[in-house]
Amino acid sequence: MNKMVRMEDNPVSREDRRTVGKPFSGSPRMICRNVNVFYGDKQAIQEVSIDIGRNEVLAMIGPSGCGKSTFLRCLNRMNDTIDNCRVTGEIRLDDMDIYDRKVDVVPLRARIGMVFQKPNPFPKSIYDNVAYGPKIHGLASTRRELDEIVETSLTKAGLWDEVKERLAQPGTGLSGGQQQRLCIARAIAVSPEVILMDEPCSALDPIATATIEELINELRTQYTIVIVTHNMQQAARVSQRTAYFHLGDLIEVGSTKRIFTNPIHPLTEDYITGRFG
Amino acid sequence: MQDVEPSAPSSVRTIDIINRRLNKRYRAEKRFKRLGLAAILSSLLFLGLLFTSIVSQGYSAFVQTYILLDIHFSRDAFDVSNLAGADYNGLIRKSLQSLFPEVRDRQEKRMLNGLVSSGAPFQIQKMVMSDTSMIGSTRSVWVPADDDVDMLMKGRIDRSAPEAERRLKDVQLGWIDGLRGDLRLKKKFNRIFFTSGDSREPELAGILGATMGSMYTLIVTLLLSFPVGVASAIYLEEFAPRNKWVDLIEVNINNLAAVPSIVFGLLGLAVFLNFFGLPRSAPLVGGLVLTLMTLPTIIIASRVSIQSVPPSIREAALGVGASKMQTVFHHVMPLAIPGMLTGTIIGMARALGESAPLLMIGMVAFIVDPPGGILEPATVLPVQIYLWADSPERAFVERTSAAIIVLLAFLMVMNAAAVFLRSRFERRW
Ligand SMILES: Nc1ncnc2c1ncn2[C@@H]1O[C@H](COP(=O)(O)OP(=O)(O)O)[C@@H](O)[C@H]1O
Numbered sequence: 001m002n003k004m005v006r007m008e009d010n011p012v013s014r015e016d017r018r019t020v021g022k023p024f025s026g027s028p029r030m031i032c033r034n035v036n037v038f039y040g041d042k043q044a045i046q047e048v049s050i051d052i053g054r055n056e057v058l059a060m061i062g063p064s065g066c067g068k069s070t071f072l073r074c075l076n077r078m079n080d081t082i083d084n085c086r087v088t089g090e091i092r093l094d095d096m097d098i099y100d101r102k103v104d105v106v107p108l109r110a111r112i113g114m115v116f117q118k119p120n121p122f123p124k125s126i127y128d129n130v131a132y133g134p135k136i137h138g139l140a141s142t143r144r145e146l147d148e149i150v151e152t153s154l155t156k157a158g159l160w161d162e163v164k165e166r167l168a169q170p171g172t173g174l175s176g177g178q179q180q181r182l183c184i185a186r187a188i189a190v191s192p193e194v195i196l197m198d199e200p201c202s203a204l205d206p207i208a209t210a211t212i213e214e215l216i217n218e219l220r221t222q223y224t225i226v227i228v229t230h231n232m233q234q235a236a237r238v239s240q241r242t243a244y245f246h247l248g249d250l251i252e253v254g255s256t257k258r259i260f261t262n263p264i265h266p267l268t269e270d271y272i273t274g275r276f277g
Numbered sequence: 278m279q280d281v282e283p284s285a286p287s288s289v290r291t292i293d294i295i296n297r298r299l300n301k302r303y304r305a306e307k308r309f310k311r312l313g314l315a316a317i318l319s320s321l322l323f324l325g326l327l328f329t330s331i332v333s334q335g336y337s338a339f340v341q342t343y344i345l346l347d348i349h350f351s352r353d354a355f356d357v358s359n360l361a362g363a364d365y366n367g368l369i370r371k372s373l374q375s376l377f378p379e380v381r382d383r384q385e386k387r388m389l390n391g392l393v394s395s396g397a398p399f400q401i402q403k404m405v406m407s408d409t410s411m412i413g414s415t416r417s418v419w420v421p422a423d424d425d426v427d428m429l430m431k432g433r434i435d436r437s438a439p440e441a442e443r444r445l446k447d448v449q450l451g452w453i454d455g456l457r458g459d460l461r462l463k464k465k466f467n468r469i470f471f472t473s474g475d476s477r478e479p480e481l482a483g484i485l486g487a488t489m490g491s492m493y494t495l496i497v498t499l500l501l502s503f504p505v506g507v508a509s510a511i512y513l514e515e516f517a518p519r520n521k522w523v524d525l526i527e528v529n530i531n532n533l534a535a536v537p538s539i540v541f542g543l544l545g546l547a548v549f550l551n552f553f554g555l556p557r558s559a560p561l562v563g564g565l566v567l568t569l570m571t572l573p574t575i576i577i578a579s580r581v582s583i584q585s586v587p588p589s590i591r592e593a594a595l596g597v598g599a600s601k602m603q604t605v606f607h608h609v610m611p612l613a614i615p616g617m618l619t620g621t622i623i624g625m626a627r628a629l630g631e632s633a634p635l636l637m638i639g640m641v642a643f644i645v646d647p648p649g650g651i652l653e654p655a656t657v658l659p660v661q662i663y664l665w666a667d668s669p670e671r672a673f674v675e676r677t678s679a680a681i682i683v684l685l686a687f688l689m690v691m692n693a694a695a696v697f698l699r700s701r702f703e704r705r706w
């Protein structure tokens with residue numbers, strides 16, 4: 001079942017699970033083709049093909065359990081850690097097939113960072129949280145360089161001014177929103193090219209959420225960002241492109257503006273108008 | 278209640294039903310609390326009884342009766358080239374004789390000499406050998422009294438019993454009272470108990486040998502079981518593939534934890550002594566056997582504490598590109614270590630109190646000299662307690678209890694260490 005991508009504009013039937021819209025882009029950073037994911041015998045993602053453009057924020061939306069997280073975790077091979085999870089198809093970062101046998105996941109995950117749903121700082125100091133990645137990858141040869149990386153990363157994550165006086169205190173002592181920004185700082189400390197975010201604001205209050213959304217907008221100039229969210233307003237606010245998933249199928253991809261104003265697929269329309277989800 | 282919606286009548290009824298049952302619920306809660314309290318109090322009571330009986334039996338063993346003798350180290354008693362061959366017993370007999378010149382009868386003389394411990398000559402010998410300048414002089418020396426004298430002084434021999442049933446005869450009582458009147462009989466801190474090995478004579482028996490044996494055995498156990506146990510737990514939790522072989526190993530580890538300890542002793546006898554030919558009664562073999570016994574405990578405790586590390590920490594580490602190994606050693610281990618240490622110390626405490634498997638490999642022998650290493654014959658505290666409890670002399674009763682007190686003190690120190698280590702490691706986070 002090699003699924004073709006529909007391009008024509010005539011109305012789409014509700015049962016049609018082929019991807020509509022514009023899944024591909026001119027100069028993609030990541031290319032995904034015919035990706036399938038299985039948990040044991042159960043298929044969680046079916047034949048997903050999509051490009052992730054340079055310096056864009058791609059939002060992935062869809063009802064709970066439709067496979068957004070699963071697909072996101074394929075992009076930096078986090079699914080390798082799940083015993084019965086199997087991924088087929090092709091995923092490329094620039095010219096490298098990341099599921100190639102020869103690819104080492106350690107440098108790969110340094111190039112594709114990740115921020116999780118629940119803020120998960122290490123139970124160590126704020127400084128050590130940010131410095132850990134650069135340390136294990138050997139990105140700093142002196143303490144000064146490391147200090148610099150920590151400062152720039154925390155500054156980029158908009159956290160420097162709040163924590164510069166207490167870098168030695170545990171990261172777990174920060175507020176939820178600060179913890180999540182600390183996790184973002186930790187991710188960008190190893191200078192990744194792509195940052196994956198899995199519902200980064202779902203555990204935060206509206207003010208912390210707004211701070212993080214602003215931060216995502218700023219980070220876009222330097223990083224490619226893929227963000228999973230169940231909050232459609234958030235997708236509309238932070239992303240340039242949006243992908244709608246439904247029960248493991250990629251239903252529709254397009255510019256965020258177009259998806260939210262003029263969805264092609266009836267399932268997308270149902271979801272964004274609140275009839276489903 | 279009246280100002281709510283039309284459904285008020287039915288909600289009033291609901292609250293009545295709730296209220297009616299409320300009392301019953303509170304009563305059940307109170308009953309449960311009281312039962313719990315009673316359980317805790319009764320266990321405290323039994324613990325108190327246990328401690329009181331052991332301490333009241335054992336505290337007197339920490340002092341020992343000594344006799345002050347004026348010993349004349351006459352020059353003609355010593356041959357300078359053979360100091361060890363001198364008749365030290367004779368020196369003691371002479372000084373006793375000078376205290377009680379009226380004793381002439383041979384039988385009575387023997388009874389008089391019996392008041393002093395048979396270990397006294399060795400003490401005198403040691404004194405002379407370390408300081409030969411005392412030859413030719415007269416010195417006052419405190420020497421240990423015989424255990425019967427000691428028991429009498431501690432009130433554990435009944436003076437009013439008929440003479441035939443008494444270990445000390447009337448004449449002896451007279452001499453003892455005489456010595457006491459001259460302030461030549463005194464209870465002093467029992468150094469012998471802490472500085473010597475086992476002995477047939479209660480007043481010369483000490484727990485140093487058993488304590489050293491226990492220490493060597495536990496050191497071997499700790500050095501083997503902690504690294505092996507923790508490494509197995511880490512491998513099984515973090516690296517092992519999920520297949521039926523690993524499942525089989527897991528089931529068997531859990532089974533091993535339930536195997537009676539004496540079985541490990543039999544295994545040790547068959548494998549370490551008979552097959553590998555390791556020395557009998559040695560702390561090395563004891564440690565190996567106790568390692569087998571402790572390993573399952575440590576592995577299970579370590580696995581539980583690894584499992585309790587939140588997966589989000591692992592994901593965070595993997596997410597910034599840490600390798601599996603780095604994730605485990607930088608993030609999982611530090612969080613799991615307190616639990617691992619607790620498990621290890623619980624295992625060690627169990628090993629310290631274990632006697633059955635050690636009987637199997639010969640650590641029950643009567644050993645006088647404290648062991649100097651893990652290959653020398655030794656016994657351990659619980660076995661020493663068992664040996665003394667089995668001895669007929671009255672004076673061994675208090676020594677048994679005293680040894681139990683020492684064992685309990687060790688256990689308390691170990692538990693305190695566990696608590697201390699745990700809090701230390703936890704404070705870092
Ligand atoms: N570790 C797992 N093992 C088995 N099934 C899983 C696992 N993780 C997710 N799934 C299943 O895969 C599907 C997609 O899950 P997920 O990607 O978490 O959805 P979403 O993030 O969109 O809510 C769900 O049906 C879920 O039950």
Ligand SMILES: [Mg+2]
Pocket residue numbers: 068069070198
């Ligand atoms: Mg999810």
